[in-house]
Amino acid sequence: MSRQLPSIELLQAFLTVAKTGNFGKAGEQLNLSQSAVSRQVAQLEARLDSRLFERHTRRIVLTAEGRSLVPVAEQVIGLLCDASHMLATVGRSFSLRAHPTMAARWLIPRLTTFYGMHPQVNVSVDTVYHRFPDFAFESIDAMVAYGTATWPDFEALQLWEEELIPVCSPALLAGTTPQELLKSARLVDSSMDRLDWRRWAEYYPDSTGIDNAHLTFDTLESAIVAVKCGQGIALVDAVLTDDELRSGQLVRVHSGRIVTGGRYTLVYPRRVKHSSGFSEFLEWLGQEAGLDAART
Template sequence: MDTNSLQAFVAVAETGSFSRAAEQLFLTQSAMSKRILILEQQLNNRLFDRIGRTVSLTEAGRELLPRANRILLELNDARRSLSNLSGDVSGTLSVAASHHISLHRLPPVLRQYISAFPEVKLDLRFDESEIAYDNVLKGSLEIALITLSPRPDPNIHFQTIWHDRLNYVVAPDHPLAALEQVTLEQLSCYPAILSGSATFTRQLAEQQFSQLALKPDIAMSTNYLDTIRMMVEIGLGWSLLPETMTATSLSVLRVDAPQVTRELGYITHKERTLSNAARHFIQLLEQAAKKGS
């Protein structure tokens, strides 16, 4: 059993497709199929059921998947540990950042990092916080810069870098904009435009309403905050947006409720040895936290 076959197996299991897995690993589909066939022969078990275009794990495949992931993580961890001994800051650094952080927080840190460590190849992805979180948990990412989860997994190490104050906002001609103060009960009577139900930001908003046994009237949802801001600007509803996105075209409501603040920062896996490249990236992030930038 070799690592190439295990990588192929994990890729097919995660994508549910031989062709997408082949693209992911830069292989031909025939080479991918051959690797899976060799692994199945070595284990004397069929790992995938192929019905039409649908690929699904067999019972043996489901049993193997967590073990295969663990083996690959251990091997990658060993490689990083040995590479770190040289003290060089090089190689590939896999980082994911949420769309909001990518636009509003990351550029100064990234500019400083690529200037200081030109030998590092950045594998930079722009994902929703929840997707990046899962990829760190699975071990496919070293670092993720995200809205931190209110209930993090025990295997996740997290560190707050930025505090994001959130404001309830409406268009200037919205009925609520004329009020001196607004209650959550009043807000719940009007359509809301919030991020998706699985997002950490949405969870913070709903948590505040649920404490009063209220539920916001969600008219629309999208995970792109800039899109939400646009929809609020044209009067489609109210929203809860970061203070950094509160433009002159929006009215900030004085809500009779505690200020909502979300924590933005980085996460890593507690059991993963970080590369020198990742350690230096984290140092720059923590310097940004001390500066309050």
């Protein structure tokens, strides 16, 4: 059957002649001579054993067989064009899994810059963070992991190491001093174990009061929102709250900081490192992380 199928060049020549109604105009569109187009149509007619055009002195007219072939040729050529485009863009799209807070506060706002530099690359962001992906079976190409783990079986790009600083809203600080506020204000926790404020008490004893109330959440994002609403003081990642600190929506209430040992790291299988699209993203992400490290 494969020997009987006409080539795409013959179908394209036929369709162009059918639409222009002229061998010469079809040749101009196809960058071929009039005689070359005529020969291609004749070859298609021979292959299909059907007459596709009635040839008159001044014009050509589609036969009934030719008219029935037009939509078929359009569909075949259209499908081939779609497939060609799909293959051309393979590797220009990739999926990334990231922590919801990190994605919302750091990654997604910066993607505007990335798309401005690489408009042909598409990034899908997955925030199902509770599970490390199985790169062999899931449609995830990379993950921004948080923690102290190392990744000997994967490529890894460290973005930044977490440093926690105490912040509050300017309104909460009005009329008092940072020292007085730390002694009396509600301490906002971003994890149910209240680990960060217990660490703070070890590093900076007597900086807080002996009976501060606590407001506890299970995510950093919730804690940041609560603090911006004036509900207390939270220990927050300096990088993830850089915009609020620079704009004055949050203010720092102590010069101390806690280096938790936690790191935000881009982890990915070696096979995707040089793939088109991801390689551009990898270079850009490293530059963005470097700029943040220098600023903070």
